[in-house]
Amino acid sequence: MITLKRMSDCTWNEAMQAWNEGFQGYFADMTMTMERFTDRFGMEGLSPALSVIAFDGDIPVGMIVNGIKEIKGEKVGWNGGTAVAPAYRKQGVGKVMMDFVLDVYAENGVTVATLEAIRENEKAIALYEQKGYRIFDRLVHLKQNGKLQLPEAQNFTIQPMRPPQVVPLSFYVQHAPWQTQALNVRDAEAAIAYEGNEAVGYALYKHMYNEQGELTHILLYQCVGMGAQEREIVASLLYHVLRSNVECARMAINLPEESTAAALLQEAGFMVYVSQVQMRKEM
Incomplete structure (x- = not known):
């Protein structure tokens, strides 16, 4: 018989077992060490008290991790991963966990429930749709290694900022995927593009360095421009963020597939390595 417990009433070892076994045979490698797993709760605003683990007797067989935040006046819930052990799939475990989470x-x-799902995972998407979620955007993860050819920034002033400073912008993307939001990315940096004194674009990103102080990875979370010169604004921000002349690994996380940033990056040689759908449910 399947029983459900809040993660806060379970051990971290039980949660780790539910997560890693639940993602066996998945479309991407989602398994984690204990350090990565526990760090993720702090980094992404996840809560054990809001997360659920399914048990068969004493054996953890499924899990959904969750977070809740207020974003520009809306209380938003995020499903940060639904996992069911292979032997328990197609037995309704996911459905009972989703019902628990919605409660x-x-x-x-919560007024808006959100999640992202691998685009090829049609069974999971069907379950979410059954529970009232609807697809409202398609997302891509992009990657590139080595030096990069990008046009140099022109006509716009790029000012370094802290991520919270982009949130008040009138064109800040309120419903960006949870992991890419300005207040959710640990150790992120931000830049705002100005034309004269007017803010016309922004980027959220992270530069990562090794022990020798060398730039090894650049992660891009958002890059947005406004108005008739959107393409030029985004190109200027990308030039500022991505350090064209540096040999490093570059990744763009959950960019909207139809965005100008995604188009420019693919023109510059970035490759798609994961495609997702972004889904939401009005509560």
């Missing part, structure tokens, strides 16, 4: 959201006054 938790309702108890906590």
Whole structure:
């Protein structure tokens, strides 16, 4: 018989077992060490009290991790991963966990429930649609290694900022994927593009260095421009963020597939390595 417990009533070892076994045979490698798993809760605003683990007797066989935040006046719930052990798939474990999670959201006054799902995972998407979620965007993860050819920034002033400083911008993307939002990315940096005194674009990103102080990875989370010169604004921000002349690994995380940033990056040689759908449910 399947029983459900909040993760806060379980051990971290039980949670780790539920996560790693639940993602066996998945479309991407989602398994984690204990250090990565526990760090993720702090980095991404996830909560053990809002997350659920399914048990068969004493054996953890499924899990959904969750977070809740207020974003520009809306209380938003995020499903940060649904995992079911292979032997328990197609037995309704995912459905009962989703019902539990939606009840938790309702108890906590959530008005919008969100998640992302691998585009090829049609069974999971069908389950979410059955529970009232709808696809509202298509996302891509992009990557590139080595030096990069990008046009040099022109006509715009790029000012380094802290991520919270982009949130008040009138064109800040309120419903960006949870992991790419300005207040959710640990150790992120930001830049705002100005034309004269007017803010016309922004980027959220992270530069990562090794022990020798060498830049090894650049992660791009958002890159947005406004108005008739959107393409030029985004190109200027990308030039600022991506350090064309440096040999390093570059990744763009969950960019909207139809965005100008995604188009420019693919023109510059970035390759798609994961495609997702972004889904939401009005509570």
